[in-house]
């Protein structure tokens with residue numbers, strides 16, 4: 001055999017192997033994802049995977065079909081540690097002090113003593129200062145303290161188990177998202193939480209970058225992406241710049257005292273005022289305020305699709321003659337009923353909605369960009385479903401924002417895509433899509 005014949009035979013063998021591999025890829029069942037994407041949120045968390053066979057992201061649901069679990073962990077007297085809905089359900093019956101939520105606000109953070117004291121005052125559970133770090137005091141049969149990363153680990157363990165149950169394999173690797181403003185220490189403690197749950201973290205990515213990836217913006221020709229994340233209690237705006245397929249955060253601003261809770265609070269104040277006008281007294285029982293709060297919260301959600309809703313709440317009102325103050329036995333319920341229109345909801349929150357534009361203007365100024373230069377606008381967080389807020393943003397930019405992905409699942413969707421990339425799933429070949437920016441600070445406009 002000649003030299004060239006040998007070479008060509010080797011060539012054919014390689015070609016045959018290649019073809020076999022290619023055809024095998026076509027006909028074999030698609031590989032099960034081995035890397036999960038985690039969104040450890042302040043109020044809710046989710047887990048997702050990228051299916052290489054279909055190219056789809058699956059956000060994993062629990063046995064009741066819910067795609068997020070509350071970021072709540074509860075400790076029982078029998079020594080059990082519950083996470084998610086079980087913890088939340090227990091919160092009402094269990095001693096409230098033993099149910100911890102919002103732990104993400106404390107993870108990896110060093111506090112000034114007076115700031116930590118102020119923070120603790122907002123919660124029913126006890127937060128203590130351990131040399132600048134927060135710890136939660138749990139008193140069941142015994143009294144002990146747990147760290148924010150321990151709370152995080154129990155939530156991540158729960159998500160890991162949901163994924164394992166759904167995929168039928170053991171999961172050991174994950175990608176996780178964190179707020180863009182998290183410093184290195186907060187990122188390290190988030191990784192520690194995952195390690196405690198038995199997960200190795202292959203990459204930590206910023207939440208706004210994940211949201212942009214959920215819309216496939218890492219694959220298309222865009223330069224400037226603005227991400228607006230409006231959740232229950234905070235607003236975060238990030239200006240991302242894409243350079244050679246990588247996202248760089250150019251500027252961040254926000255308002256950590258603005259969100260869906262504030263809009264509901266305005267509706268609650270309105271409803272209480274309507275009760276006073278109609279019955280001459282205001283509700284005083286904790287249970288009545290709670291029912292009213294739930295009713296206006298439901299109304300707020302429904303006003304996204306409807307232009308008007310009616311609320312009906314039975315209230316136990318004390319006689320007006322005695323000023324409505326509690327005395328004697330609890331009165332028979334009186335039904336309070338009122339109509340809430342979308343126009344009214346928008347009017348009651350007009351000034352709050354307007355505040356959303358301030359951090360948007362700040363990031364544009366800090367990023368030295370005109371609003372016309374923003375290529376895509378991505379909306380994240382449940383409160384961006386509010387039609388007036390979408391309109392405010394589209395009018396400001398003179399173009400429609402990207403809203404097709406569920407705003408509560410945009411981050412986990414993007415993290416799952418990054419998990420697919422880290423898992424080497426064809427056809428996603430790039431391994432990184434974020435350039436860390438260590439010098440950037442977030443501007444707070446409260």
Ligand SMILES: *[C@@H]1O[C@H](CO)[C@@H](O)[C@H](O)[C@H]1NC(C)=O
Nearest residue numbers: 076077078079080140141142
């Ligand atoms: C805690 O106390 C309860 C009753 O007081 C008991 O049933 C339970 O076994 C105790 N749990 C532990 C972990 O000691």
Ligand SMILES: *[C@@H]1O[C@H](CO)[C@@H](O)[C@H](O)[C@H]1NC(C)=O
Nearest residue numbers: 109110111129130131132133
């Ligand atoms: C408390 O924190 C300081 C500074 O971060 C450190 O130098 C010191 O060793 C810590 N003390 C304890 C008891 O952990």
Ligand SMILES: *[C@@H]1O[C@H](CO)[C@@H](O)[C@H](O)[C@H]1NC(C)=O
Nearest residue numbers: 183184185186187188189191
């Ligand atoms: C974070 O973790 C890395 C790697 O373990 C370490 O080198 C770095 O010093 C840590 N940084 C902080 C601020 O804890």
Ligand SMILES: *[C@@H]1O[C@H](CO)[C@@H](O)[C@H](O)[C@H]1NC(C)=O
Nearest residue numbers: 295298299300302309310311
């Ligand atoms: C909101 O919509 C749900 C389902 O459509 C309905 O059950 C509920 O009563 C509505 N609530 C209000 C306050 O309109």
Ligand SMILES: *[C@@H]1O[C@H](CO)[C@@H](O)[C@H](O)[C@H]1NC(C)=O
Nearest residue numbers: 215216217220400401402403
């Ligand atoms: C949203 O993002 C995609 C990129 O995946 C883009 O093609 C589309 O035009 C964007 N805008 C809207 C309003 O959907």
